[in-house]
Amino acid sequence: MTTASISVSETPLVLYVLRRADDALILGHRLSEWCGHAPMLEEDMALANMALDLLGQARELYSYAANVEGKANDEDKFAYLRDVRQYRNLLLLEQPNGDFARTIVRQFLYSAFADLYWRAMMNSADAMLAAIAAKSEKESAYHLRHSSEWMVRLGDGTEESHGRAQGAIDDLWSFTGEMFGIDASERDLIDTGIAVDPASLHPQWLKTVSGIVSEATLALPKSDWMQQGGRSGRHSEHLGHLLSELQSMQRMFPGVTW
Amino acid sequence: MATPNTPLWEVFIRSRNGLAHKHVGSLHATDATLALQAARDIYTRRGEGLSIWVVPSSAITASDPSEKGMMFEPAESKIYRHPTFYEVPEEVGHM
Numbered sequence: 001m002t003t004a005s006i007s008v009s010e011t012p013l014v015l016y017v018l019r020r021a022d023d024a025l026i027l028g029h030r031l032s033e034w035c036g037h038a039p040m041l042e043e044d045m046a047l048a049n050m051a052l053d054l055l056g057q058a059r060e061l062y063s064y065a066a067n068v069e070g071k072a073n074d075e076d077k078f079a080y081l082r083d084v085r086q087y088r089n090l091l092l093l094e095q096p097n098g099d100f101a102r103t104i105v106r107q108f109l110y111s112a113f114a115d116l117y118w119r120a121m122m123n124s125a126d127a128m129l130a131a132i133a134a135k136s137e138k139e140s141a142y143h144l145r146h147s148s149e150w151m152v153r154l155g156d157g158t159e160e161s162h163g164r165a166q167g168a169i170d171d172l173w174s175f176t177g178e179m180f181g182i183d184a185s186e187r188d189l190i191d192t193g194i195a196v197d198p199a200s201l202h203p204q205w206l207k208t209v210s211g212i213v214s215e216a217t218l219a220l221p222k223s224d225w226m227q228q229g230g231r232s233g234r235h236s237e238h239l240g241h242l243l244s245e246l247q248s249m250q251r252m253f254p255g256v257t258w
Numbered sequence: 259m260a261t262p263n264t265p266l267w268e269v270f271i272r273s274r275n276g277l278a279h280k281h282v283g284s285l286h287a288t289d290a291t292l293a294l295q296a297a298r299d300i301y302t303r304r305g306e307g308l309s310i311w312v313v314p315s316s317a318i319t320a321s322d323p324s325e326k327g328m329m330f331e332p333a334e335s336k337i338y339r340h341p342t343f344y345e346v347p348e349e350v351g352h353m
Contacts, residue, residue, distance in 0.1 A: 040264070042285050042296035049299050146295055153288065 003254040006073055006081045012185040014069045015088065016195060017129070018078065019231055021061030022089035025079055026239070027110065028054030029246055030097055039100050046146060050107070053139040060132050067128075080250035084233075084240045091230040092175035094239040098168065101154050101161060105168035108147035112208045113179045114140040116201040125193035148212045155216025166218050177226025179205075266315040267293040269300075271307035279311050287312075 008014065031051035038044035062075035092110060097103045118140050121133035154165040180198045182190065189195035213220055229235065249256060264286040270279035282301050287293035293312040302310065321329055333339075 040286060042287060042292075042300060045303075046296065046299040049303065142298075149291055149295065153292070 003081060003251050005083045005086065006077050008073065008082070008086065009069055009071065012189055014065050015185055016189055017061050017065040017068065019088040021058050021065060021078065022087050023093055024054040024058035024061060026089040026242065027093040028058060029242060030093065033097055034103065050143050057132065057136050064128050080247045084235055084243055086233060087235065087239060088233060089230050090175065090178050091227055091236055092172060092178065094236060094242060095172060095175065096238055099164055101164035102168040104147050104150045104154060105165060106172055107143060108151050108212070109172060109176055109209065111140055111144040111147050113201065113205050115144045116204055117196065117198065120196040120201065129194065151212050152216045155218040162217065165216065169218060170221050173221045174223065174225060174227045178228050178230055181228060183231065264288055267312045268315050268318065269297040270311040271301055272309040273306055274308055279309065284315060
């Protein structure tokens, strides 16, 4: 690692956009790790497609964040030259792929949220965020459909697939609360109609998730203790490893292009 | 790896300006819903289609290649079935 990290002026809007951009980049990167390794060719393509959807969302959001910040940063610098503590993504999304069931459960829990979130954000008072939302909504709607179908087949499949899917739900559940939390910096954006209050999406999210989980003959954990930290840069040990791979080229060969 | 239990499906896509669904290839999926999704993910990534059909390959009844003489050769000598023996009047122009 030879290139220094950038500094970012995290005004409320820059921070807000970076958080969503980081969500998309990190989950997209996790999905891209499946490329060439999925259980079957068809699913290999499906996961890579979703990864590319998310990468596209990340690029638009990073570019917009750079625009709002108005400094020398750009999408590449945001992605490649920030340390782990500067990343603002949800902890859920950096969790390792594990087996196919775990990847699907992670995707399902997040897509059920992202679908509602982007649909609501289409009414954002911020024209750029509304435009990004309009494009992202169609993508996340399909991610939800795809992961829902697999949830049902894994849960209501064999004893083995049921056990793995249930284990993944149990392990990942405590990361879902972070999707619905806000901090002081987001309050103003919500009050001015730029952002949506994620708490308002929770009832519908829970309804969607409970419906599919029960159709899949799986169960939601009873525990309501929720892990926080990703939004303020306090990450699990997994994100550093992910970034060391994602950033290795730019850190070793600053500004390299090909 | 597709297991022997994963059925094969044939995929038909109707393109943006196409009138009919055309066969584009095949894939493995456990059921019709997943076959449709896999078809979307594999065969429409570059904006190829507006409509997808998936059909279980086992539902297709195919002609037997060993019978191609009986099946197709009789038609080869009936060139009068091609509409190439008519004089098109000048006034008609390009058809």
